[in-house]
Amino acid sequence: MRERGSIAAVGDRTRRIGSGLAALLLVLSCLCTVAAMVGLTAGGPQAAETAEAGPADALRAAYRRPEAVPFPTDNPYDRVKAELGRDLFFDPRLSGNNGLSCASCHVPELGFEDGQPIGFGASGQPVGRHVPTLWNLAWGKRFFWDGRAASLEEQALGPIQNPIEMDQDLDALVRELMADPGYRARFAQAFPESPAIAPDTIAAALATYERTLVSPPAPFDRWIAGEEDAIDDAAKRGFALFNGKANCAACHSGWAFTDHAFHDIGLPDEDRGRGAVLGLALLDHAFKTPTLREIGRRAPYMHDGSLPDLAAVIEHYETGIVERPSLSPDLKPIDLTPSERADLLAFLATLDSPNPTPPTIAPAVAAAPPDAPGAPKDLAEVTQRDKSFDRDSVALTEGGLLVVHNDDVRRHNLRIFHPKLDFNSGIQRPGESVAIRFPDAGTYRVFCGIHPTMELAVTVE
Numbered sequence: 001m002r003e004r005g006s007i008a009a010v011g012d013r014t015r016r017i018g019s020g021l022a023a024l025l026l027v028l029s030c031l032c033t034v035a036a037m038v039g040l041t042a043g044g045p046q047a048a049e050t051a052e053a054g055p056a057d058a059l060r061a062a063y064r065r066p067e068a069v070p071f072p073t074d075n076p077y078d079r080v081k082a083e084l085g086r087d088l089f090f091d092p093r094l095s096g097n098n099g100l101s102c103a104s105c106h107v108p109e110l111g112f113e114d115g116q117p118i119g120f121g122a123s124g125q126p127v128g129r130h131v132p133t134l135w136n137l138a139w140g141k142r143f144f145w146d147g148r149a150a151s152l153e154e155q156a157l158g159p160i161q162n163p164i165e166m167d168q169d170l171d172a173l174v175r176e177l178m179a180d181p182g183y184r185a186r187f188a189q190a191f192p193e194s195p196a197i198a199p200d201t202i203a204a205a206l207a208t209y210e211r212t213l214v215s216p217p218a219p220f221d222r223w224i225a226g227e228e229d230a231i232d233d234a235a236k237r238g239f240a241l242f243n244g245k246a247n248c249a250a251c252h253s254g255w256a257f258t259d260h261a262f263h264d265i266g267l268p269d270e271d272r273g274r275g276a277v278l279g280l281a282l283l284d285h286a287f288k289t290p291t292l293r294e295i296g297r298r299a300p301y302m303h304d305g306s307l308p309d310l311a312a313v314i315e316h317y318e319t320g321i322v323e324r325p326s327l328s329p330d331l332k333p334i335d336l337t338p339s340e341r342a343d344l345l346a347f348l349a350t351l352d353s354p355n356p357t358p359p360t361i362a363p364a365v366a367a368a369p370p371d372a373p374g375a376p377k378d379l380a381e382v383t384q385r386d387k388s389f390d391r392d393s394v395a396l397t398e399g400g401l402l403v404v405h406n407d408d409v410r411r412h413n414l415r416i417f418h419p420k421l422d423f424n425s426g427i428q429r430p431g432e433s434v435a436i437r438f439p440d441a442g443t444y445r446v447f448c449g450i451h452p453t454m455e456l457a458v459t460v461e
């Protein structure tokens with residue numbers, strides 16, 4: 001099923017920047033390229049000038065908050081359902097001994113984390129990793145630090161059943177909730193087609209509530225919106241460093257400060273992370289880039305909770321990186337002066353909102369439909385650059401061939417999960433092309449296991 005050749009050299013700088021501009025219209029997360037366009041990557045005096053003049057328009061656009069929250073078509077937004085999900089989230093009856101709710105570990109005032117290096121479950125055992133934030137997961141593509149869950153619906157039942165987390169039997173939970181007339185009535189109202197309480201409606205309500213957890217506006221947003229005095233000069237210099245010399249925006253890109261991708265940033269622990277899930281050694285120690293919103297409330301940091309404060313995080317990127325083959329190609333050596341470190345910290349502080357309470361429940365927006373794929377052909381060629389495909393969709397005839405050229409500076413991993421076609425390219429290095437034949441009619445989704453915002457719809461007729 002898999003053919004591979006080594007075609008096409010890595011694109012030159014100009015071509016990459018050109019395609020990044022197109023991608024910017026589709027996704028908000030191409031900041032590294034935008035930074036290059038506005039001349040911030042060089043850092044130094046150029047960056048400082050830009051900071052004084054206010055962010056360039058392209059940069060502002062890349063960091064502007066979205067106006068609405070995306071909800072999936074198979075679990076659309078509904079206020080009754082979101083409020084039911086909220087009450088389940090705070091209800092200790094979800095755990096086996098009725099002692100622990102989701103909010104015991106995901107504490108709203110602590111950025112939906114728990115303030116400890118490693119979380120503790122229902123009977124006091126440590127859970128394997130640091131409790132991650134739940135802010136801005138509506139835009140997420142894969143869940144858990146290692147991306148092993150494909151949706152929030154799929155994720156939600158995990159901690160309930162996990163013996164070292166909430167240790168609850170799903171049948172027992174359904175019985176317990178059914179015994180409560182209030183829950184019975186509200187499930188019936190939220191899910192009129194399947195009014196009996198069941199694991200999948202519990203998961204759907206929790207996921208709907210989680211999608212409403214959009215980090216509240218912070219001083220940084222007021223500045224992006226044009227209020228020059230919303231942040232001070234140190235923070236403005238820090239923002240220029242973030243996009244330039246300090247290289248942070250290579251991964252923490254866009255308004256939520258994440259590319260939703262998986263990277264090994266050289267932390268010294270043994271956890272294989274994404275590498276174990278994908279079965280690819282080059283992805284060992286890779287974890288999902290977390291949002292940096294509300295970051296000041298979320299110490300300690302990283303999947304292992306090993307870094308106590310933000311100064312320690314910066315120190316890690318400067319001097320703590322363990323050299324190994326799996327290190328992310330987006331990681332660059334950096335070297336900052338003491339005043340630059342202070343500026344970077346001042347900028348990160350502008351990402352904390354004044355009030356950490358959960359926001360009001362937001363309205364839904366339909367996801368943009370993919371571009372029309374055009375008439376079906378027997379061969380379609382697609383190029384990868386800047387963590388994007390150069391189009392959203394292609395149409396093939398039955399038996400047609402899709403060739404995907406990696407013209408990016410990064411490695412990719414093409415995947416298809418479909419009853420008729422289970423495909424895994426393994427590591428696709430820069431310059432390599434992957435060919436996939438589609439023998440059967442149907443609609444397929446091709447995505448990258450490392451950068452899951454890269455999605456291509458393939459219609460085979």
Ligand code: HEC
Nearest residue numbers: 101102105119120121127129130131132143144145159165
């Ligand atoms: C005992 C503490 C604990 C409890 C209780 C708990 N979680 Fe978590 N949660 C964690 C930890 C630890 C992780 C990270 C695990 C990993 O990535 O391997 C996590 C991960 C998550 C994620 C993935 C976040 C991301 O960035 O991908 C979501 C969503 C989540 N939890 C929601 C919930 C919900 C909903 C509940 C209640 C049904 C819940 N959690 C209960 C500790 C907890």
Ligand code: HEC
Nearest residue numbers: 246247248251263287288289290301302303317328330331
């Ligand atoms: C190569 C991609 C990459 C670059 C470059 C990068 N980060 Fe990260 N960052 C990540 C990933 C991935 C994680 C999670 C790593 C883990 O837990 O193993 C992370 C974690 C963090 C965290 C902890 C977040 C949390 O929820 O615990 C902070 C803070 C942070 N980075 C800030 C920065 C700053 C500041 C810079 C620039 C000096 C930077 N990052 C550069 C990818 C990157």
